[in-house]
Amino acid sequence: xxxxxxxxxxxxxxxxxxxxxxxxxxVTISTGISYDRENIEKWLFVCRNTTCxxxxxxLLTTDLTPNHTLRRLIQAWCTxxxxxxxxxxxxxxxxxxxxxxxxxxxxxxxxxxxxxxxLRSVAHxxxxxxxxxQSAAGAVDFLLSVxxxxxxxxxxxxxxxxxxxxxxxxxxxxxxxxxNNNNNNNNNGGDILDPLIQVLENxxxxxxGRAISLLKSAFDVADPSHLIGSRPEIFTQxxxxxxxxxxxxxxxxxxxxxxxxxPWGRNRIKAVQSxxxxxxxxxxxxxxxxxxxxxxxxxxxLDQLCSCAEGRAELLRxxxxxxxxxxxxxxxxxxxxxxxxxxxxxxxxxxxxxxVLQEMLQVGVVSKLCLVLQVETNPKTKERAKEILxxxxxxxxxxxxxxPHLYSSYPSx
Numbered sequence: 001x002x003x004x005x006x007x008x009x010x011x012x013x014x015x016x017x018x019x020x021x022x023x024x025x026x027v028t029i030s031t032g033i034s035y036d037r038e039n040i041e042k043w044l045f046v047c048r049n050t051t052c053x054x055x056x057x058x059l060l061t062t063d064l065t066p067n068h069t070l071r072r073l074i075q076a077w078c079t080x081x082x083x084x085x086x087x088x089x090x091x092x093x094x095x096x097x098x099x100x101x102x103x104x105x106x107x108x109x110x111x112x113x114x115x116x117x118x119l120r121s122v123a124h125x126x127x128x129x130x131x132x133x134q135s136a137a138g139a140v141d142f143l144l145s146v147x148x149x150x151x152x153x154x155x156x157x158x159x160x161x162x163x164x165x166x167x168x169x170x171x172x173x174x175x176x177x178x179x180n181n182n183n184n185n186n187n188n189g190g191d192i193l194d195p196l197i198q199v200l201e202n203x204x205x206x207x208x209g210r211a212i213s214l215l216k217s218a219f220d221v222a223d224p225s226h227l228i229g230s231r232p233e234i235f236t237q238x239x240x241x242x243x244x245x246x247x248x249x250x251x252x253x254x255x256x257x258x259x260x261x262x263p264w265g266r267n268r269i270k271a272v273q274s275x276x277x278x279x280x281x282x283x284x285x286x287x288x289x290x291x292x293x294x295x296x297x298x299x300x301x302l303d304q305l306c307s308c309a310e311g312r313a314e315l316l317r318x319x320x321x322x323x324x325x326x327x328x329x330x331x332x333x334x335x336x337x338x339x340x341x342x343x344x345x346x347x348x349x350x351x352x353x354x355x356v357l358q359e360m361l362q363v364g365v366v367s368k369l370c371l372v373l374q375v376e377t378n379p380k381t382k383e384r385a386k387e388i389l390x391x392x393x394x395x396x397x398x399x400x401x402x403x404p405h406l407y408s409s410y411p412s413x
Contacts, residue, residue, distance in 0.1 A: 008081050014074050017054050018043060025089040026071050027064040031055050034067045037089070045127040064128070066091070093122050095132045102139055116146070116158035123165035130166055140172045147195055160195050164210040173218045177226045193231065200237035209250035212241050216257040228265035235267070235274040242279045248294070251283075255297035262304040269310050277305055277314035277321075284324045295332045299325070299339035306346040315347065316356060322347070323363040330368070330375060338381045341372065341388070348388045357392055361401040370406040386411050 016023045016036035025037040031052040035043075043049050044062050051058055071088070078085045098119070105115035122129040133139055146152075146159035176192040199211040215234065219227065234257075241254040258276065261267045280298050287295045302325065305311030315321040322344070329340040344365060347356065360366055372385040389396065390411050396402070397410055 008083070011077070013070075014077065016040075022086075023070070023074060024086050026067040026074070028067045029062075029064060030060050031057050034070055037064060037092075040064065041126065041128050045131050062131075092126065093129055093132070095136065098122065098129075098132050098136050098139075102136060102142060106142055112146075113152075113155050113158060116155055116162065120158055120161045120165070123162050133162070134166055140166070140168060141175075144172070144175055144192065147192060156195060160199065161207070164199070164207060164214060168214070168217065170221045173221050176218045177222055193234070197231075197233050197237055200241070205246040208241065208244075209247050209253075212238065212250050212257065213253040216253045216260070219257060219260050224264065227261060228267070230261050230264070230267055230270070232270050232274065234261070235271045235276065239271075239274045239276050239279050242276075242283060252294065252297065255294070255301060258301045259297060259304065262301060268305055268308045271301075272305055272308070272310040272314055277302070277311055278318055280305075281315070281318045281321050281324055284328065285320060287328075292333050292336070295328055296336045296339065299328065299336050299343065303339045303342045303346070306343050309350070312347055312351045315343070316351060316359075322359060322365055326363060326365045326368045329372065330377070334378050334381070337372070338378055338384075341369070341381050341384045344369070345384050345388050348391055352392060354395075357395050361396060361399050364401075366396050366399070367402055367406055370402060370409040373409045373411075374406070 010022055014022055016026075016039050017033065018035060018039040021036070023034070023036040026034045027037045027040060028034045029040065029052060031054075033052055033054045035053070040053075041064070043053055044059075071086075075086055075088075077083075101115045101119055101122075105112045105119070108115075119133065123133055140163070143159045143163050147156050147163065149156060193215075196211050196215055199207050200215075203211060219230075238254040238257050241250050245251060258271055262271055280302050284295065284298050284302075287298065302311075302315070306315060315325075325340050325343050329337045344360075348360065366389070369385040369389055373382055373389075393411070402410070
């Protein structure tokens with residue numbers, strides 16, 4: 001006889017109100033409602049909600065109290081129904097334990113490394129651990145002070161590892177550029193940036209990705225004097241991140257960092273000397289229309305670099321430079337088209353010798369500019385395209401490289 005199949009009904013009070021799944025680690029919040037720890041931590045610390053999911057009441061505190069009675073009832077019910085027993089969860093580290101670790105690390109040099117390793121484990125393991133660590137008074141200042149000291153490289157690396165896991169505030173990020181206790185007046189704050197650059201150079205992919213994001217965040221809030229004096233190594237490592245393609249997030253962080261730095265001082269030249277133009281062109285060759293934001297960022301940085309003679313020379317030195325910029329126009333977005341036309345405008349205006357003008361004809365740049373005048377796009381982009389075509393009309397207007405159906409688009413004067 002075939003055995004009858006049946007489904008065990010789980011009591012509703014054993015289910016997490018968020019996921020409607022059996023709770024493995026029930027905790028109670030300040031409104032008295034119990035949730036599974038993983039779900040409520042995501043609700044509070046990842047999604048940044050400040051209300052109870054069920055009652056919608058504002059939470060006075062984000063403390064989570066383990067509901068041991070409910071957990072034992074769930075475990076007993078699992079045993080009674082011949083289901084795999086939910087193991088007793090390991091108690092998470094709380095705020096008081098983090099404060100104890102910080103105090104011990106500050107006051108006991110001998111145990112500092114062990115405490116830093118435990119703090120890094122806490123920051124790496126859960127969102128609530130990072131939340132407790134960031135809210136602990138003096139935690140970031142202490143970690144930064146350890147990073148500034150170069151006498152203990154192992155402890156410095158552990159402290160930096162903790163910082164890479166954290167979401168630092170703007171005031172904390174600004175301290176990257178503060179003068180240190182050794183009266184180092186270097187505006188770049190090399191004592192903080194040096195360890196970050198070392199991670200970018202020698203770290204694993206995960207740490208390199210976090211380091212470039214942290215560096216980008218720091219320069220977002222930096223004063224102009226720090227932006228102008230940016231060190232060449234920063235550009236070198238940003239280009240290496242782009243070249244190695246360790247992750248989409250790291251690539252965007254590196255592009256945004258270059259976009260932030262390049263308008264200032266001689267930073268464009270530093271970026272060009274680091275090989276940025278060639279790497280950006282190679283990235284553009286790999287990008288599809290689906291990578292809209294990345295294409296826009298790449299073309300924005302190329303536009304900045306082509307505002308200097310060194311950048312234009314590097315783009316022209318790459319065999320695919322003009323062709324790939326032209327190809328992205330009208331294929332990605334209005335913003336990408338505008339930046340692409342701006343790049344071509346810089347080339348034609350400042351580097352438009354006879355060889356370059358012929359190449360622009362042969363790779364389809366002139367045809368693309370004529371097409372820009374025919375389609376619905378940004379008026380400023382159209383005006384820029386028209387200016388480029390007018391500038392070299394004596395060379396281009398009667399060329400056989402322009403398809404006959406685009407002749408009518410060529411500006412008459």
